Amino acid sequence: MRDGERGSALGQLVAFRQEFYECLTARADTLFELADAVLCADGPVRSLVGLSLVPEHRRGHGALYDAVNCGRIEVDRLRRALGGVRLPRAADGRLVLAVDVSPWLRPDGATCMERSFCHTYGRGRNEHQMVPGWPYWIVVALETGRTSWTAPLDAVRLAPGADVAAVTTEQIRDVIDRLIAARQWRDGDPEILLVLDAGYDAPRIAYLLADLPVQILARLRSDRVFRRPAPPHRHNPKGGRPARHGGEFVFGDHDTWGKEHVVTCTETRLYGTATARAWDRLHPRLQRRSAWADFQGPLPVISGTVIRLTVDHLPSGGVNKPVWLWWSGVDATATDIDRCWQMFLRRFDIEHTFRMFKQTLGWTRPQLRNPDAADRWTWLMLTVFTQLRLARELAVDLRRPWEKTVAPQRLTPARVRRGFRHLRTKTGSPTAAPKPTRPGPGRPAGSKNRHRAARHDVGLTLVTGQAYTRPAHHKQGTKPRRTGQTPARG
Template identity: 65%
Template structure:
């Protein structure tokens, strides 16, 4: 027996009638979201889609046939253009989304970094955690961090439907920003008709590093369920025992140490599934476990006693991993405190689908060139980020239209199962049949530029990394701060 991942289809259970019409309509709607330098931004998106290879620099995109303007107009559009991001978010959310077999929507939330270690003149950078190749080789590198939310598709695929991206400011609380971002995405899903009151709750899947109980408490009024991975050294508590005759009633029960099996009680549910990739997967679940919160840190200003956020803990073990690696148990926490045996397997299987978002990040960085440009201002970085998201969305809409232009060493794939890179390889043929709302460029001559021999007397200010710039201290003339 192999893993049976719930099937997902388009909205309403029916595929799109004409993908070509859907793609043309989305391109018109995207053009309407561009308010300043709209023609050059639209053609820049087409250049990203139709470039022959991976995007390495911005200036090379001005040499493509789809970009009919010069490189000066390209940089002017990135630096001084304007995109109505809220309207674009609603447009992307209104597109058909994949669903589970029971009609639920599964959203993956994760952070990806745009590293800028050698850009001291770029403001609002923070220290980004980057994993190394060896154990203990992780680093903190300055850059911009973006929080992405994407709808997951079924099975082993490299496709996701990216719905939103928010840049994390160094002075902001990442958990609060993520909770607000999720709340806005859920509101847009309900406004677009993707989720109704009688629909199943939206499943939010997280990797390690998120404060899952705090997110569950902040989103308690939303139709969502939280599922994420916890570290193997966490300690949770069982429900409090009945109060005694004297003394204060207890708020917490016995402790449950992930790393100490002697503190475990018999699991409420145990399931075993035979998989083709990992051997036998055993999932054990304990219900109604919660962390012990105190009036410290983010809960210091909480009125009254800290809340009790109960959930279900799932311990997943497999026989082997690909490459004969030693398997370690995976600990998951779900905000539903009463998960039954019929949903335990479903939860850990949907958690494995979260890693499809990593393929999207790799596509953004290695092929579409999300982190390739050397952009100074974070506002320009936001515009370029949304251009890459729109390009990826157009590839998703053109999946059924692209031909399999495979290399001689690549395996053929059936229609509808092409990877994003192969769809992009055939997108120039689709682009020739698409209407272009952008107007033709007007003839012009370049300006005189800076006079020969003159120097730049207005140096760009330097900014600290991960700290707010101090304005109460006046530095001596000729001294600049470094990152």
């Protein structure tokens, strides 16, 4: 890297660290040094109190817990700071955002408030479990190419009974408004692409965000049924309303597909030939129930493009099944289809970010009781990862003897973290020196704690607002609906 580029990257890192410190309104010095301790600790974070032994954290363990439990962060300002840093973009200059939920499991935290049942996968095959915890909705910006880097932008903890689509829509709207205010998106730029996994009501989210420059791309279950556009209205002497829906498009029934609008074939290194088939202007038939129960007026027709992606083989050797995608755009070209399925594969980079948060940075390690303290610790994780991303071009690879040599631009977040201690000396620290104090007397020896913490039951509803029942497609021996039960052809 040239000296000018290196100086610019270092300046961005220093500016972000200063802005982060100014977002801390209570226990600022301790919270800032706690974030530095996470960045500079040797190896994965195993416990919260263990960070007080890291040299970069100059306070005691009592101040550490006091900062996590009683500190304050100006979250709105920190959100603007995260949206103002340099963000990755797709090949055409487009911003690509991904949203997904990651649970902070607290199955034995009887004193923790506002827990919900979080969906997790067990160790066995098709083992779906509901474990109490705090589900967090996290928004990141995706990169192109083979990488495990993302740019975290926002995090929201879901309360028991929250409407997932409503929370996602509000969160995305706030993120896009901040990106526009930060000049990350300007008039004339390509629309922002939002990538979602299965389980989201993508057509409803697209309808609620129709006034924003955003396109929705989501994976669909293989038993969905969509409708074609309504046929042209013809006068009927017997009267009757004009048809609002055309014929059915059943994902599991090849006979209902008809001719594709676009077909593309791409040679890939991992999957062989990737074939994408797209059908234009398909929409789900909405019903006046659940989220649409209180909708005023006739239900909307939300048209989009359905994409079926198939590959020759999987790298892991697993079951090779087609992937169904829904894109909120219409009249797609071959370039649009290729961009959609390739950016959907990049969505799985957010899973690498979650694993980095939990296994290396110790996001879910602290046994916190108060959900506000959990939110505070979560925002520290987002700022820590952002500092690693800004230091990506400055880090020196401290390679282990058994690791392969990689180019500087190919360093993973964990390998950048190894050398952050050396970069920290160049960025400086805005914190003040700790003042010597004496510990309090504490509880008298031999006395018992007579103030037992209150116990809280787990919310009886999921984050979807419905009581938990095991889905039919999760039960062994149950056939999914409307699939035809015939092998997919073509």
